[in-house]
Amino acid sequence: MKRTQRFKRVSKPKKRIPDSELDEDSAANLSTQLLKSKSTRINPKRPKILSLPASTSLTFDHMTILPREFFQIDALDLAPRLLGKFLKRDNVVLQITEVEAYRPNDSACHGRFGITARTAPVFGPGGHAYVYLCYGLHTLLNVVADKEGNGAAVLIRSCAPISGMDTIQERRGKKTEKPDLLNGPGKIGQALGISTEWSNHPLHSPGKFSSRPYLIRLS
DNA sequence: GAAAAGATTAAA
DNA sequence: TTAATCTTTTCC
Numbered sequence: 001m002k003r004t005q006r007f008k009r010v011s012k013p014k015k016r017i018p019d020s021e022l023d024e025d026s027a028a029n030l031s032t033q034l035l036k037s038k039s040t041r042i043n044p045k046r047p048k049i050l051s052l053p054a055s056t057s058l059t060f061d062h063m064t065i066l067p068r069e070f071f072q073i074d075a076l077d078l079a080p081r082l083l084g085k086f087l088k089r090d091n092v093v094l095q096i097t098e099v100e101a102y103r104p105n106d107s108a109c110h111g112r113f114g115i116t117a118r119t120a121p122v123f124g125p126g127g128h129a130y131v132y133l134c135y136g137l138h139t140l141l142n143v144v145a146d147k148e149g150n151g152a153a154v155l156i157r158s159c160a161p162i163s164g165m166d167t168i169q170e171r172r173g174k175k176t177e178k179p180d181l182l183n184g185p186g187k188i189g190q191a192l193g194i195s196t197e198w199s200n201h202p203l204h205s206p207g208k209f210s211s212r213p214y215l216i217r218l219s
Numbered sequence: 220g221a222a223a224a225g226a227t228t229a230a231a
Numbered sequence: 232t233t234a235a236t237c238t239t240t241t242c243c
Binding site: 116117119132136196 | 235239
């Protein structure tokens, strides 16, 4: 039975921007390349791993915050579009490398039993965060997808560090630069320093508090 | 009201 | 392979 759809960006992390050079509006000349990947089964418990089509080279000049319309589409469409995008909070910037889509009919989707106190944000309009505690230990970050009323979201599973390495390592409690720094959904939440209080926070604007994370792209 | 499961991680 | 750890949902 179908549960979820996972998308993975298989490429090397892009060059890192020195913290001193990064600001709200520009992170000059990052280029990102979506490399071809095979469709493989990463976790036997999960039915299918989808991959991106092969290799498109994209170059951007300026960072812009993604508009809310960007998010208000089917989670299955939103998921691959999040690959390569940037998640920013303060000096920490992560580039999304692996995501997983959860749709209303997926057996693992938190929205499958309707609106509850915890899952209410999932049913809200796309572009907000849905953060919840997993196994009592890990804060998992989802990007709510689709229109209001549809319980769909995309889990951020893995990222590459772009900026704020010191902060990331400090929050993670590891000095490594290896993939295990950010290759898991619980690690993303930890690296961003978020808690469940962040659930329902809009990701399509910096928000009232500048320290709140938001999703950006280079365009 | 009690019990079990869970979109995981790190360490052995 | 397993313990850690606790909230949400389910079952009686």
